[in-house]
Amino acid sequence: MSRPVTRVAVLISGEGTNLQALIDAASANRLGARIVAVVSNRSGARGLERARAAGIEALHLPAGHGQARADYDAALAELLAPREPDLIVLAGFMRICGSVLVERFAGRMLNIHPSLLPRHPGLDTHRRVLEAGDRWHGATVHFVTAQLDAGPSIIRYRLPVRPADTVESLAQRVHVGEHIILPRAVSWFAAGRLRLEGSSVMLDGKALPAPVSIDEEGVLE
Ligand code: GRF
Numbered sequence: 001m002s003r004p005v006t007r008v009a010v011l012i013s014g015e016g017t018n019l020q021a022l023i024d025a026a027s028a029n030r031l032g033a034r035i036v037a038v039v040s041n042r043s044g045a046r047g048l049e050r051a052r053a054a055g056i057e058a059l060h061l062p063a064g065h066g067q068a069r070a071d072y073d074a075a076l077a078e079l080l081a082p083r084e085p086d087l088i089v090l091a092g093f094m095r096i097c098g099s100v101l102v103e104r105f106a107g108r109m110l111n112i113h114p115s116l117l118p119r120h121p122g123l124d125t126h127r128r129v130l131e132a133g134d135r136w137h138g139a140t141v142h143f144v145t146a147q148l149d150a151g152p153s154i155i156r157y158r159l160p161v162r163p164a165d166t167v168e169s170l171a172q173r174v175h176v177g178e179h180i181i182l183p184r185a186v187s188w189f190a191a192g193r194l195r196l197e198g199s200s201v202m203l204d205g206k207a208l209p210a211p212v213s214i215d216e217e218g219v220l221e
Contacts, residue, residue: 006033006190009085011076011093012040016047017175018091018112018182023054025183033190037083039076041095057083063095073101087189090144091182099146107196109144110189112182114174116140116156121149126170129161137161137170139178140211141185143196152201153211154194155181160216173216181214 008031010019019038025031038051039059051058061079063072072095080088090097090111102109115125117140129137138158145151157177161170188194193204200207 006086007036007084008033008087008089008186008190009037009039009080009083010035010047010051010089010091012038012045012047012091013042013094014045014047014092016045016050016092018178019047020050021179021183022089022091022186023050023056025187027054030187031183031190032187033087036085037080039079041072041093047092069096069098070100073098077101077104087186089182089186096148097144102144102146105144107143110141110154110182110185111144111149111151112178113140113142113149114171114178116158117142117149117153126167126174129170130165130167134161137174139174139181141181142211143201152196152199154185154188154201154203154208155212155214157181158213158215177214177216 010022012019022031022035026033026035035056037057037059038047039061040048041061041063043060043062048058048060059079061076086108088105088109090109115129116136116138120128136158138156140153140156142153143151157180159173159177185194188203195202
C-alpha cells in the first residue's frame, strides 16, 4: 500500500520566499508532500498571497493586543488541528512558540534559521555575523524544541563571509541557501527518511553525528 501523502502546514510572517521554495518543490514533485495550509500572524504578509496564488488555504491569525503567548498558541493549535498536518514548518514565522505547542507537535515541527546554529540564535543574525567578524555564515533547518533556535539540527548551508559583504548581501546569499535546504529537509521527512528520536536526528535509520552540510558551491560534505 502506498504511503498517504504527508500534509504540511507552513507558518509565516512576511515575504514568504521560503514558502515559495516549498510550493515550487511541490509543483515539481520534489517535495513528496502537500501543503495544506499557510498561516500568518500578520495580515499583510506577502506569503499569504503566494499561498492563494498556488491554491493553498491562506489563514491570518492575529495576536490580540496583550494576548498571552499560551492563548495564541492554543488558538493556533485549534486552527491547525482540523487541517491534520503531519508536519509544521516555521518559514520566517516571527513568533516564539511556547512549550505546550512545541510539545504537542514534538518531532513534527521544523524551523529555518538564518545562521549556522548554535551560533547566533535569535534575531538580526547578518548584522551580528559582521560585527563578530565571523568567517562563515549560513542557514540551518532544525527540529523545534521549547528552547529558542536550539533544537537538533538537520541540515545547514554554509557560505564564506567576504570582506565586501553587507547585511543585505548576506541576507540575499543566505536566502539562496535556505531555498535549497528547507525543501530538502521537508522531502526527507515526507519520505519517512527523517525523524527525531529523543534528541537525535535520525536520517535513513542512522543518528546524524552532525547536520548534513551543503556549501555555497553546492558540495555535499
Ligand atoms: C528567513 O531568513 C528565515 O530564516 C527567517 O526569516 C526569513 C524569512 O524569509 N526566520 P521569507 O519570508 O521566507 O522570505
